Amino acid sequence: MELRDAIDAARAVSRQAYAPYSGFRVGAAIVTEGGALYDGCNVENASFGLSICAERGAVMKMIADAPPDDHGIRLVAVVSPNTAPCFPCGACRQVLREFGCEEVVVLDAEGNPRRYPFEEILPNSFGPEAL
Numbered sequence: 001m002e003l004r005d006a007i008d009a010a011r012a013v014s015r016q017a018y019a020p021y022s023g024f025r026v027g028a029a030i031v032t033e034g035g036a037l038y039d040g041c042n043v044e045n046a047s048f049g050l051s052i053c054a055e056r057g058a059v060m061k062m063i064a065d066a067p068p069d070d071h072g073i074r075l076v077a078v079v080s081p082n083t084a085p086c087f088p089c090g091a092c093r094q095v096l097r098e099f100g101c102e103e104v105v106v107l108d109a110e111g112n113p114r115r116y117p118f119e120e121i122l123p124n125s126f127g128p129e130a131l
């Protein structure tokens with residue numbers, strides 16, 4: 001099932017995180033409208049402000065690897081071994097918004113999925129249609 005696949009992929013890729021400064025590991029997995037899966041982990045930097053979140057890493061991978069007609073984001077799952085639930089930061093919400101993300105899935109403290117319509121995650125958002 002696609003939701004379980006995305007959560008498993010997010011959990012697996014969180015182990016790849018490069019987080020020597022915060023020690024906070026995050027994994028994200030995007031499922032596109034076409035059913036493809038793209039994962040990403042956070043990559044920190046000695047110049048702290050340059051650190052990239054897992055969710056944006058997954059978006060970069062999607063754009064690099066997906067066919068141009070499959071850039072719509074059906075859902076993103078976010079998992080961290082450090083905290084639950086782990087919600088996307090504001091910057092990542094806006095980047096996910098660009099590609100029409102429909103749903104955000106995080107795990108609660110018991111490890112059960114919590115599903116949020118994207119409009120609840122980033123209400124009244126600004127997007128490409130406005131331009």
Ligand SMILES: O=c1ccn([C@H]2C[C@H](O)[C@@H](CO)O2)c(=O)[nH]1
Nearest residue numbers: 022024026042053054087088089
């Ligand atoms: O949803 C989140 C929240 C935080 N981080 C990263 C950024 C930084 O490397 C570390 C601590 O903020 O976790 C993510 O990748 N995604």
Ligand SMILES: [Zn+2]
Nearest residue numbers: 053088089092
């Ligand atoms: Zn972020």
